[in-house]
């Protein structure tokens with residue numbers, strides 16, 4: 001029997017869309033994000049997925065804001081730093097790429113365009129290619145964001161052509177209105193399309209965070225939780241913190257013999273260099 005790896009938990013702390021009105025504990029300032037990151041690592045997270053916000057809460061990809069956030073995280077814990085290049089709907093490609101100049105350990109790379117609620121999240125092929133090059137040149141590992149079925153086919157085509165680095169790491173984002181639903185069948189399909197040697201995580205939106213996260217643990221994958229994707233602990237009850245969501249999935253991981261990986265262990269599993 002092959003050994004199942006420890007569970008890599010990603011904490012998606014802030015996102016670009018959730019507001020303090022929806023989730024009063026949402027971390028917005030660099031200090032709040034740094035504190036939340038440290039709480040999440042203490043609860044079992046290895047990666048923090050970061051988005052920038054201005055003081056008024058609006059989303060920004062400004063490198064100066066990300067620099068402060070990264071410093072606030074690194075001062076408090078050894079989490080793997082993953083910056084978003086998705087930013088918020090409507091941002092230009094140039095704007096979205098700015099945090100990559102800070103040499104993060106990981107950066108997201110969305111593999112196609114998709115309806116996103118009432119908006120359209122645009123990722124044109126030429127932009128994806130430019131993002132992939134910029135991420136590779138920065139020394140970061142890309143996390144390939146898969147919102148819809150065609151995107152994993154695109155990723156597999158591009159991997160075969162050498163346009164993406166191998167082995168790839170995927171994030172299946174399931175349950176965005178307009179994209180693939182947060183169902184077991186959707187997760188099973190995407191897993192069936194994975195290339196050899198790939199690692200993967202699942203980010204279920206809303207109540208799918210718990211159900212698909214639990215499935216992914218049983219299926220040998222990894223899990224993303226946090227306010228970016230879900231603000232509730234259970235139906236009708238807001239989570240107290242990102243760390244509360246991390247602690248629950250870490251406990252499920254332990255029950256299923258997938259204890260959480262430390263950041264150091266996760267770096268080894270993902271082929272990242274030791275902490276910079």
Ligand code: KMH
Nearest residue numbers: 016084085086087089108
């Ligand atoms: N805010 C979404 C439109 C990512 O971080 O790479 C895109 C997003 C994906 O959040």
Ligand code: ZN
Nearest residue numbers: 015084086228
């Ligand atoms: Zn994000």
